[in-house]
Amino acid sequence: MDAFVELSAELTGFSAEELRSTGLVEQYAVLARDASPAEIIQLWYTGVWRGVVPSARAYAEGLAWKAVGVAAPGTAGPGFGSWERRPRSSAG
């Protein structure tokens, strides 16, 4: 498991802690046993595994959204009028 997290962290640019906080490490470690690096990145960034979204959480925790600093559409309401604020610098 730790090896999968380490590899994922190296590929995605997100720390092991950030990856663990998604709650998806165990599910993804099983899914991505034989995956190529590109497939592992796609799974983490978009929540898509070989043409399927394995769970609503996989979509919600997509790292592409986190990289931008926004919630995946339809998963969280940051609050009325929040869209008016200057975006925080989000590259992490």
Next chain:
Amino acid sequence: MRAVVVGAGFAGSLIAKVLGDNGFRVIVLEAGAETGHDEAVRAFRTALVKTPLAPYRRTVAAPSSDYLINTGPFAYASPYLRANGGTGSVWVGITPRMHPEDFRTADLGRGRNWPIGYDDLEPYYRAAEWEIGVAADADEQRQHVPVAGGYVYPMHALPRTYLDHVVASVVDGASIDGHELLVTGTPQARNGVPTTGYRPDGNRCAGFASCVPVCPENAKYTPHRTQKRWSPTVELRTRCVANRVHADEFGRVTKVSYQRYEDDTTGRHTRHEVEADVVVLAAHAIENAKLLLLSGLANSSDQVGRNLMDHPALLTWALMPHPVGPFRGPGSTTSIEAFRAGGERGTRAPFRIEIGNWGWGWPAGSPDTDTAEFVAAGLRGRALRQAVADRVGRQFTLQFEIEQEADPANRVTLATECDALGNPRPSVHYDLSGYVKDGLLAAKRVSDRLFELLGAEDHTSYKPDDERYFEHDGEPLRYWGAGHGGGTHVMGSSPRDSVVDQWQRCWDHPNLYAVGCGSMPSLGTSNPSLTMAALALRTADHLVSRRAGLLAEPAGSRPPPR
């Protein structure tokens, strides 16, 4: 008084409510099934491709727009949903009024005039805005359309996006081809801060950024909200596909045949009939035309199914110099209205410019596509993370809604192929005229100028192997379907060349109404749902005031409209 309404979408739900409130016994026949709100939200999150119809339960017996057969030179690209709530469940919730010029398109541009004008509809715009719950500022709207003096929208204008402020800070006061630019708030059918006397139904918009196809917060109006307020005399029957309206020898409509199914996965069904004193078809422009053609009714003018129009939308996309925070809040909260009216519509289609707040999601499938691009280029780790953040964080899209004029050659007919219930599928012959193409090209040129003003890096690209690609005057172009189908039972001032009168009553049948965008002689450049709602409320008032006449009046006995 027994009324049958076919279709539990936007127009049907509104009319059923007014009729029920006024003592009619109403049966609403809905072809599709019901999708629970939580079920739709869940389905959206796990859908691989988050298309507009993806969250909603679909049935084999009542297919949605994907069962259309395209036969023309261009594909009719707009989706519609057959389900309780109809396409009004999916809509983005943007509610601009039509421009007064849009009611005189034949005089000022191309296409057809309306038999009524803006002033006739204005009180019903106000009624619709209060029924639906629209957030807007009257003074701001008066900058481009007349709004009655003293009028207050039920909710204050929604806050603009950060992107809107950035765009406005640059373009407000600038000019393109003699048009002075002004970023203007777009009226929104989603809950904000109420003004005096309005109690919003549902929660305030929390910025889930998924208005299309489903608002998890229930802040966006859908017809379900009106259905909750139906009186007990309104009965909804889902999974009931109306397949024939019957008229007697005098042209009076007597009953509706429908097919009822329980299993969503097959065409197995039972047959039923329901008698009615008045029938209101509110099944969507294409489905209304299909049902009239199947029934052999209302077509003495030969206009049923003709004049199919939509907004061919041009999308252009670019990167701002700095992060703008896309994918936060509603899909679009402002627009540039300067190209909706004026002398140029004599030579090319006018358009309205929406400032799109969801990055390149619609035109390019961001951020998944950006990620795939960077991964393919070999980016890994922090470099990848940084590239995605930088690219997606600066994205925005301009969405141009181009007017398409009523053209009788753009039409819905019955295909020889049948659906699972044995009913003919709709066949669509669709084309874009030179007038529309000139409008699309003019829009592209305005986009080029806007990007230049904004210092934005243009990433728009239309390629020959893209869907709906074409060239015009040597320029590559492309259009998208806006989901604004109309014109197929067109309203007019004479039974010779139109299907319904100004009350959306079929000229040929005194107690048959065809309502919705299908009645509209022009769509102008505004999203049409609000206008559809205003027309529906106007028709409902007319039905209530003429209820005695509905029982007695034979065909052909009405005075001509003014």
